Every structure is written in structure tokens, then in C-alpha cells.
Amino acid sequence: MEKPLLVTDFLDRARRNYGDHEAVLAVDGTRYTYDELGERADGFAAALQERGVGKGDRVAVLDPNTHYHLEAAYGSHEIGAVHTPLNYRLVESDFEYILNDAGVTAIYADAEYADRIEAIRDTVPTETFITNDADAVEGDWESFDGAIADAGEHERPEMSEDDVVTINYTSGTTGDPKGVCRTHRTETVHAYLISIHQEIRDDDTYLWTLPMFHVNGWGHLYAITGMGARHVCTRGVDAAAVFDRLRNEDVSYFCAAPTVLKMLGDHHDEHGGPVDGGQDVRVATAGAAPPEATIRTVEDEFGWYLKHVYGATETGPLITTSDARRYFDDDSDDRFGVKKTQGFGYLGTEIRVVDENGQDVPEDGQTIGEIVVRGNQVMDGYWEKPEATEEAFNDRISGYYHMGDLAAVNENGMLVIQDRKKDIIISGGENISSLELEDTLFSNDAVGDVAVIPAPSEEWGETPKAFVVPANGDVSSPGTSEADLIDYCRERLASFKVPSQVEFVKQLPKTATGKIQKFELRQQEWEGEERMVGEG
Structure with missing residues (x-):
């Protein structure tokens, strides 16, 4: 039997099974159940349709990890529109390029950042401008809460799992930013994978320290929701606020770059106090290996469990994990040698390290090649850039996405990044x-x-x-x-x-x-x- 994989299923499941359970703790302290989150997403979907936004249209979201981002994303999905999250740290010229490149029809922008969009509104194709606080923004902006309150019912169109559902823009490492096209299928499979490898459960409380715009929060927009877990929202990363949430909101899982983990360690060194409320805490960090001192702080001093993962915007992002517990004891220093690698591929993910001729390098921990990957979480291609897509999948070897990272493979078959191919x-x-x-x-x-x-x-x-x-x-x-x-x-x-x-x-x-x-x-x-x- 075949059932289409659609991202709308995640909120549908949460509403069906956890409707009266808390879904979101907003930045202002407001708590929403999954029924309430769903109703607000429905309202945004209806408001978009009433303003002429339909299936396939791009809807941008510029927001610093508030509940509005969740509602705007799921509201866009409800009508088959393409969620296009924006990095709120960019400047006006960046936004101008992206909104034009994607042909964005509507945008939700947090009031703190809406002025950057207002400054370029006459040079972009966007027609609908919505914010959380219209009174605080210059120009003609509609209120999100007002729009959903006045909206009627929306109609969910027929959707295919191969439809593009999100476009995530890279940071332009080789010229202009490229829009990474992800489908219902790639997003769904990736969410399934992180639910398994990150051990997400319905009694988890997830703290949003990772930007929601960053590859859809590494897929946690979908996985946390689909599992019926709790979202705790933030506006950026503040060490004191992170510890407060860990102590008082039963946070059990969050993601953080190594620099954020160091920030937490430095804050605790200065201020002390309990780091959590006594619950088990998992934290995921990505990219190059965090320093051993950081791992020791997180695990030995704080008592949390660190998972080191790896990937790229084009791959979902997550494709590997060093969480290979049969290779180390939790109390042994052996774990550092494993956790500082990029580890093994996720389930259903084929990872190879190949030389310039496309041949696998030996597992000697020394010979360097480029990481290439195949998996159902990998993008279909770049938005309207067929040549760049062709190159990304066929440089050293055909049919694999080329990561641009140079690595060796150790005797256990684990990846160890050595350098970067691109500038x-x-x-x-x-x-x-x-x-x-x-x-x-x-x-x-x-x-x-x-x-x-x-x-x-x-x-x-x-x-x-x-x-x-x-x-x-x-x-x-x-x-x-x-x-x-x-x-x-x-x-x-x-x-x-x-x-x-x-x-x-x-x-x-x-x-x-x-x-x-x-x-x-x-x-x-x-x-x-x-x-x-x-x-x-």
C-alpha cells in the first residue's frame, strides 16, 4: 500500500492525538495547545487564500523563533504554498535578491525585522505583507492576529509528495544564494530520521535555540510537532534564558552550535547555579567537532548527553551521527574519539568518501576525499538553477550530492572531516x-x-x-x-x-x-x- 508523504500529516497527527495538550510556550509566556496552534495555522491559511495566494506560490517567513513562524509555516502548507524561511541576520540587498529569485507572493515578517522588507517592497514581486505588530511597522502592513480572526475557512488542495514544499536559501558560498528545493517527501523522510536518531518522544520538551529558518530548524518544525512534543520558543540565544527554561520548563532536548555550548559553559562558570531541573537532557551539535573541553563541560559538568551530527542545507540537513554507543562507554574518555568524528550515515543514507576519480578512499583515517551522499532526505535540486544542480550531483561521481567537505574514513568506517573544498x-x-x-x-x-x-x-x-x-x-x-x-x-x-x-x-x-x-x-x-x- 502506498500513502503520499505530506508535511501536513505532522500537525494533523498532533491535533488528532494531542489536541488538548500543550504544543507551544510562546516568548511572551502564552501557552497554546495543539488544537489552538492548528486553529491559528488554519486562520493564516484562509487569510492567504483570501488574498489570492494559492498552491505553489511562495510565502516567505522572517521571524526569530516565535510561535508565529510555526503558524505561518503550517498555514502555508495547508494551501499547498511553498514555505520560504529567511535568515533574519541578512541585510536588505540579500532579502531583495531572495524575494525576487523565489518570486515570493506573500511574506510574514516579525515587527523587529519588517523595516528591512519595507525598504525594498517596491523592488520585489511580493503583494501581501503581514506582521505580528502592524502599529510598530512603517508602511502598509496587516496584523497577523487580525487577519486570522477575520478569515473564513480554507480549502486544502490536492497535493503530491513530489511537490516542492519549502525553499531554503543557502548563504551564497559560490556567488548568489541558491534556493534549495525540498519536497513533501524529502521533508517527511528527514523528520522520520531525526525522530529516530535524535530519539524524539511525545513527552519531550524542545527548546528552540536553533533558528527555525535554518533548514526548517533541522526538520524539528515537523518532527517535534508530529510526535506531539512541546515547542519552547525563544528570540535568539541568551544563556541566562536557556538555563531558566532548562530549570523551569522541563526541557529535555535542544540543538546548539559549538559556540552556543561554549557560551553556556562560560555563563555557568561565571554565575553558577543548577543547569536544569533534574531531568535527562539531550543536546545535538553539528558540523566540525566541538572541542573536547566543550564535550567535557556538557557531559561531565552539566550531566547532559551530547549528540554530534552533520549535514548541509541541501541534505535535509542531517545525514550522519556519531551517536554510536557500542563504540564507547559513557564514562570513558574513549567517547571523545568517537564524538569528535562525523560518524556513521543515518538510516537509509549512503555516505561515501571518494577521490578525484570517484573511487572510495581506504579506511585508514589518513587518505582524504570528498564526502558524497545519497538518501531520501536529500534535495531534489536548486530553484531554477539546473546547471548548479547538475554539477552538485555529478562532479566526482554521478548520482550523489557532493558535500564540498574533505574527509577521511577511520578504521571503524566513521567520517572525520579534515578540510573544506569550497571557500x-x-x-x-x-x-x-x-x-x-x-x-x-x-x-x-x-x-x-x-x-x-x-x-x-x-x-x-x-x-x-x-x-x-x-x-x-x-x-x-x-x-x-x-x-x-x-x-x-x-x-x-x-x-x-x-x-x-x-x-x-x-x-x-x-x-x-x-x-x-x-x-x-x-x-x-x-x-x-x-x-x-x-x-x-
């Missing part, structure tokens, strides 16, 4: 394009040549550093300063993309053909580190 910097969990930073700096008349690489950062794992050849050729008197160039970037880019360091150099290392050898610069910056990759 991407991951700082505090955010992807930063070195090319975008270089282009910005090049536009400054005082810059003659520039290369941007990741440099080690204790706080963020890695941070952008720019090597600048002055246009006048004089390193001692370059015609500008480090502070001036940093301010120049800050005026033109999202704050997290701004370089934290600028070093003036007489020349950049180059090949005979003039290509900058960033590898030499990275070697210089990462000398003495365990591997040439950050912890973010």
Missing part, C-alpha cells in the same frame, strides 16, 4: 562566503588585492580574516586601516559576515597562472591546530 567559512554556525567578502573589499579604492580565509576563533570556531594588498603597494602606510575596512564591510554586509581581522601584506601567494593559493594562508593561520577547519 566557505562557518562562523558560529553561519555560512560566510569568502568570495562575497573579497568582492566587497575589492570595491574599496584602497584595496589592490585581497584573499579571505577562515582563521581560528575560540568564541566562534572560525572567523573571517582578510589579507589585503594595498592599492598603493605600501604596507606601512596603506592609505586605509584595519578598522576602516572592517567598518566599510559592516556598512554593506550582514554583521556576521564582517571580517574580524585584516592583515596588510605586500603580496599574496599565487600559482604560476595567477590563482591565489589560499591553502598557504590557511596553513599559516591554523598552524598548531588539530586540523585546518573551524569548530563552528
